Amino acid sequence: MTNVWIICRKELKSYFASPIAYLLMAFFALIFGFGFFTATRDFVRFGFMAQMQGRNMPMNVNEQVIRPLLGFASTVALFLIPMITMRLFAEEKKTGTIELLMTSPIYDWEIILGKWLGALLLYMCVLGMSAINIALLFAFGKPDWKPILIGYLGLILQGGTLLAIGAFISTTTKNQIIAGGVTFFVCLLLWLLSWFTAYDSTGYASVVNYLSIVTHFEGFAKGVLDSKDVIFYISMIFFALFMTSRSMESLRWRA
Amino acid sequence: MIKVQGLTKRYARTVAVDNISFEVEKGQIVGFLGPNGAGKTTTMRVLTCFLPPTAGTATVAGFDVLENPHEVKKHIGYLPETPPLYPEMEVSEYLTFVGRLKGISTADIGRRVAEVTERCAVGDVRSKLIGKLSKGYRQRVGLAQAIIHNPDVLVLDEPTAGLDPKQIIETRELIKHLAGDHTIILSTHILPEVEHSCQRVVIINKGKLVATDSVENLTNRLRGAEAVALEVASSNGPLDPAMVQQRLEQVAGVSRVLPREMKEGRLAFEVESLQGSHIRADLARAVVNAGWNLNELRTVGLSLEDIFLQLTGAEKNPAPATQHPEPKEA
Numbered sequence: 001m002t003n004v005w006i007i008c009r010k011e012l013k014s015y016f017a018s019p020i021a022y023l024l025m026a027f028f029a030l031i032f033g034f035g036f037f038t039a040t041r042d043f044v045r046f047g048f049m050a051q052m053q054g055r056n057m058p059m060n061v062n063e064q065v066i067r068p069l070l071g072f073a074s075t076v077a078l079f080l081i082p083m084i085t086m087r088l089f090a091e092e093k094k095t096g097t098i099e100l101l102m103t104s105p106i107y108d109w110e111i112i113l114g115k116w117l118g119a120l121l122l123y124m125c126v127l128g129m130s131a132i133n134i135a136l137l138f139a140f141g142k143p144d145w146k147p148i149l150i151g152y153l154g155l156i157l158q159g160g161t162l163l164a165i166g167a168f169i170s171t172t173t174k175n176q177i178i179a180g181g182v183t184f185f186v187c188l189l190l191w192l193l194s195w196f197t198a199y200d201s202t203g204y205a206s207v208v209n210y211l212s213i214v215t216h217f218e219g220f221a222k223g224v225l226d227s228k229d230v231i232f233y234i235s236m237i238f239f240a241l242f243m244t245s246r247s248m249e250s251l252r253w254r255a
Numbered sequence: 256m257i258k259v260q261g262l263t264k265r266y267a268r269t270v271a272v273d274n275i276s277f278e279v280e281k282g283q284i285v286g287f288l289g290p291n292g293a294g295k296t297t298t299m300r301v302l303t304c305f306l307p308p309t310a311g312t313a314t315v316a317g318f319d320v321l322e323n324p325h326e327v328k329k330h331i332g333y334l335p336e337t338p339p340l341y342p343e344m345e346v347s348e349y350l351t352f353v354g355r356l357k358g359i360s361t362a363d364i365g366r367r368v369a370e371v372t373e374r375c376a377v378g379d380v381r382s383k384l385i386g387k388l389s390k391g392y393r394q395r396v397g398l399a400q401a402i403i404h405n406p407d408v409l410v411l412d413e414p415t416a417g418l419d420p421k422q423i424i425e426t427r428e429l430i431k432h433l434a435g436d437h438t439i440i441l442s443t444h445i446l447p448e449v450e451h452s453c454q455r456v457v458i459i460n461k462g463k464l465v466a467t468d469s470v471e472n473l474t475n476r477l478r479g480a481e482a483v484a485l486e487v488a489s490s491n492g493p494l495d496p497a498m499v500q501q502r503l504e505q506v507a508g509v510s511r512v513l514p515r516e517m518k519e520g521r522l523a524f525e526v527e528s529l530q531g532s533h534i535r536a537d538l539a540r541a542v543v544n545a546g547w548n549l550n551e552l553r554t555v556g557l558s559l560e561d562i563f564l565q566l567t568g569a570e571k572n573p574a575p576a577t578q579h580p581e582p583k584e585a
Contacts (some may be wrong), residue, residue, distance in 0.1 A: 104328060105325050
């Protein structure tokens, strides 16, 4: 486990030694801030309208501001994840430092887990930028904090899945651009899967729908912690990391 | 310390290493000599457990590379051809990272990093970014990285490639100093390198083992034979190359005569002697007695190619007597 932590810390250091970490955080803060601004503005307008019409409309910050914002964040994350994972293995393969890792007395799974954890921690830092906005809601309102926590857990699980897939793709090439591009395409595809089958209820459609990353997030966004969704994400993470370790092993045989 | 038996590594289409066997004793420096593409790097990668062998076995410090790679890795320090450096790290930060990877505890890491930075003379760039270092410093940081966990075996892949002459000498000295504590395998395609630093040589070519011998034996074998470049001209009229060649071949101790270049009545040859015979004086006499002019006579060192040919006993394609084509007038 020490080795996992050594690798993880090294990954985090490389992220923060280059502009990529700050760029991602700034980019996400900007976009999320924009989403936050729109969501709260609409919420306030809606409140005024309800008052002026003299009708007593049910107003709920969690339902009307936070839930759509979490969904928004999960979509934005799809675009950020390729930028986090593309360098994970591709860069080391290109510069030859993978030879150092693979000839050190540590196991492949320790390398993979360390790298994935590093990426996940960076992703959490990026997500953390949204906490500024959420804190504002707590300053001016009384949202329920439990669904928010569950929502963030969902974001982390969804991100962890896509990061694991990205890590796998990064082991297959020396070229970071290709790794990033393919990861982006796969993320997009997993997201779009739920669109293809929106009005379809055949058995095949339900399988495709099940595989869509986004459908499993909806429950989390509502603040519902469903073990079915948690298991989906965790098993996907395991599967993708397993594929990564297979791919790394094949490096040795092909290299 | 290192035992390689029948090692073969096949890639999809090519055989990189073909049935190589050799042994290295503890504390020795062994030079791995061969032209580019001979299979040096592949052999080293098998020894360091980066690549698994297709056939055969290799053991390092008593552990098999296939069965017990984890133990082998603990006993090996490896410097690949391009040092595996992270440009965004500082030197001491990088060495700490590698040391921790190699299993040095947090308590000892500071001391070890201080030791190797001093030993490899990288102390003055300790807190510089690796990306900003010169090639020579990078190579030394790479070397420091390889010895940080005080391994029994050091595998160095072309440690002096791309360095300037001063750095080459420094690196050689450093490697010599490391011997004794460590068993060292270093690869190179430069012959003097082996003479300077190694006690034993393993020569491979096209994936096959050509010779394993001590450096002394090898150099004796090479010093015995002599190669002489010779240019003959005639004072009157053109010379018949075949006749000159025949005359030169008759000189005692000449093993063969290779025509090199023929132009405007001047004939150049390369003459190789048998082991232990000195032929220069006899050659000069033979040329002068025949009434020709001796334009040039100098010893040429045997090139690596010649050594391979000598050792493998392969016949060199006689260089065609290149007649410089007369510029054709249109």
